[in-house]
Amino acid sequence: MDLHPLTADDHALIELARRTVEENTDGPDGVHTMGAAVRGADGRLFAGINLYHFTGGPCAELVALGNARASGARTLTTIVAVGNENRGIFAPCGRDRQVLVDYYPxxxxxxxxxxxxxxxxxxDLLPGAYHWEP
Structure with missing residues (x-):
């Protein structure tokens, strides 16, 4: 796995995800407990927050991807997810990894x-992934 140190732009992305979840969280037992942010190739930043539901609502990363797409961003460079209440950065779940590999490898x-x-x-997060094409 080829890990890279973070840039100043990466730290700004983390801060947007953190701010998004902290300003919109329902607390430790709430349904809005993860924030995400994604950067477009043009430098624009887009945020999202999870919509937890017992039927499997979307993760914050998927909401951020949808926000970027709805705003016209087609090429994305970096994404991050952050937990509420200062829980820090989280790696994406398996479903999110598959979506990222399929849409933005x-x-x-x-x-x-x-x-x-x-x-x-x-x-690198999903070696041997199934390759689906829309």
Missing amino acids: GIRVIVPTADGPRSVLAT
């Missing part, structure tokens, strides 16, 4: 590591 994902947050290609 070149996107970098900010993940926690033993040496602090780093970025990695989405394809």
Whole structure:
């Protein structure tokens, strides 16, 4: 896995995800407990928050991807998810990894590591992934 140190732009993306979840959380037992942010190739940032539901509502990463698409962003470079109440950065779940590989295989994902947050290609997070094409 090819891990990269974070840039100033990466830290700004983390801050947007953190701010999004902290301003909109329902607390530790609430349904809005994760925030995400994604950066477009043009530098624009887009945020999302999870919509937890017993039927499997969308994760914050998927909401952020949808927000970016609805705003006209077609090429995305980096994504991150952050937990509420200062829980920090989280790696994407399996479903999100599959979506990232299918739609944005070149996107970098900010993940926690033993040496602090780093970025990695989405394809490195899901080796041997099933390749679906819309």
